[in-house]
Amino acid sequence: MSTPTHQAYERLRADADAGRIDEVIVAVPDLQGRLQGSRLSVDHFLGEAAQDGFGACVYLLASDVEMGTGPGYAIDAWNSGFGDFLLRPDPATLRTLPWDDRTALVLADTEWPAGHEEAGRPVGIAPRHVLRTQLDRLADHGLTAFAGTELEFLVFTDTYRDAWDRRYHALEPATRYNVDYALQGLGTLEPVVRRIRREMVRAGLTMETARAECHPGQYEIVFRYDEAMTTCDHHVLFKNGAKQIAAQEGVALTFMPKYDEGEGNSCHIHLSLRGTDGTPVLADPAADDGMSDLMRHFVAGQLACLPDFALLMAPNINSYKRLQPGAFAPTGITWGRDNRTCPVRVVGSGASLRIEHRVPGGDANPYLAVAAAVAAGLHGIENRLPLPAPHAANALADPDVPRLPTTLTEALHRWETSETAAKVFGETVVGHYAQAARTELAAFETAVTDWERVRGFERL
Template identity: 85%
Template sequence: MTDSPYERLRAEAEEGHVEEVIVSVPDLQGRLQGSRLSVPYFLDEAAEQGFGACVYLLASDVEMGTGSGYAIDAWQSGFGDFVLRPDPATLRTLPWDPGTALVLADAVWPSGEPVEVAPRQILRTQLDRLAERGLTAFAGTELEFLIFRGSYRQAWDRRYQGLETATTYNVDYSLQGLAEIEPVVRRIRREMVRAGLNMETARGECHAGQYEIVFRYDEAMTTCDNHVVFKNGAKQIAAQEGVALTFMPKYDEGEGNSCHIHLSLRGKDGSAVLADPAAEDGMSELMRHFVAGQLACLPDFALLMAPNINSYKRLQPGAFAPTGITWGQDNRTCPVRVVGSGHSLRIEHRVPGGDANPYLAVAAAVAAGLYGIENGLDVPAPHTANALADPSVPRLPSTLTEALHRWENSEIAAKVFGEAVVGHYAQAARTELAAFETAVTDWERVRGFERL
């Protein structure tokens, strides 16, 4: 092939535009971990043979701590390597890192077998199951973030207390109140487009300093790859501009950061298999089963969409985020919102927050939909009122502890994801809980320092 990604990379290197290639793997949190390689070494060896990286990268917590209980025990294996096999379809140059290209990689064992618990592999397994039915998943993710004045280092030194948001009031859809943050978000928008992402919309959001950039839907794996590139790049651009931004679901008592996931299916011929123009609501029988599967699996799969303690601070009564298990047509108070028509008919999954690992969250939604299809589940009547205020609606897990219990005791999860995946991500949740349970919070100090 005369115009392969690697041949284009070689040409750019010869012209002096690219000097290094980052080979990266998305970890359990959806962060990019990897190494910088010279272009000659990458093209002559790593592009085909892969590049070694320590196995603990897919068995560690936010602090990069590892231990027993994961499906990958780094200590028992002597902190050996698996192989990062680059995916040439993900190769791109990084405008915010001049002279650098980035390629995402799949983790495989030296034998060539894929690492079962790797987030990219978990999604690929579910997409392969769809393909067996002649179906392809298309997805879009909508990430919100908060921007603060001052650098990440300054925020760290202040222990993230008393930070000043980049705007002073609710700028939801505002055109007037964004002047203070427009320079940095304009740079993020433009450089993401130059990195190959296809931007659709951008606007201010409800919380002071909050912003959302939406990129056009694509095949599910491509969307998730773009998602992790965006999060990584946005933080790097913010740091270069001397500001800090966060995707954490709930920074304070104000509005949280969501990651709404739009998901649709198409047939091999590109047909809109979820739509039925003859149906009163426009939904095909396949779509009904697909939605029913979301509701049936939501309690058991919540851990893959809300993986951290902070995730559940967003999913609480009084916040504009789902708390129940129901669906509705164009109803934003439901966790599963059906929207669009024809080829654009899709579900919007409103449970994930800004901390969601996109590969896991999309894999969960695909697996849930397949469960509904395979079992011919019937969808209940859509919710037409405010589901957030309806006490009759069954509740989502409200804590990480509850979500962990549902996940590791789920027969459905064990069947569709496998025991290794269930155990691996259960251990990730237990590690998160153990870290929190030994921490003393500011809330405890304020409440108990003098008065207890």
């Protein structure tokens, strides 16, 4: 059987012939940033799917966490008969999975199939395409984006099955107290995070740092920055693989922004720009603050768009439990130089000068969050927005700082009424992700919580 002409596919054929790989997962990131897909034999993948695409149900990009779908999305799965779109594998993302025996994984883009009125065109609301559209806009300005994501997670000694059976109550964290930067007290935590670190490196990610964090059982692994799309691809691979490794180790981990009243799980996004020739463009050694005019406009755009684009960075009800006073997460709209109390922190110098976006939590879809930051920066650049003075004090305690949206309802309203969002993302994308937020809100509004039972069972 012939092999499609691409170096990655040639390596896959060699690995298959040597008995090292016998399955390929073709996966697409969904609205939540989760990987959804199917396992294919190597022969079927190389013989058909790699060249012709692979069918998958359209509802994968129009469903909530429970895989529920319905009217209101740009893709109406019910009224279109739950048909397929095509998954087009991206050979640059092909890699073997150390935690999944003799298995490779490739990420795919989505396009409409033959017979569809938009046959051959990308599915515009797909998260990867939303990001690619913003990166293409950036390229029109002679710029390219580099990003890094810093994900935190909580590890519990309970299995996922036990956690489910107990409705996620009274779980035992893998550390007993605050172990931020600690090199001891990690005996229960270290075995699983060590395996995660090592197997992610074997899967092709480049680890930079790793350490325990504040909340009992909390840990952070930071991988090296890369071109923005590659970083987002690595991000979703990491989240998926870390959960699988945890399950194999008999423990459970979560990236949810706010598991309890303690410190939440963040996903700080570092973002810098370069010219398409690789030249850094954010720094200006001649400026008093070392920032170029382009960077000032770029940062100003972040501040201008934060209220309207918050939905793409904080997409769930739980997201806003983290963005509250006293949670060491941003609550206002301001920026500062190396100031972790601000949502936009400017850090580094010279070629490493960049922003750190501190709004997203561990639930953020990286493609959408990075797309939002790039689009906001372009808004500032294109409109030459002036940058206010940096915030030097504690922005979390300053009542004069304008506030971020405090609930998903508020973020949804800002998003779907935003002229800027409609202009840069298009009305279809705005409407689709607004429906995702409405679906999340509707599900929560019909649920009865433990808080309500404790408050009202006996005393009301």
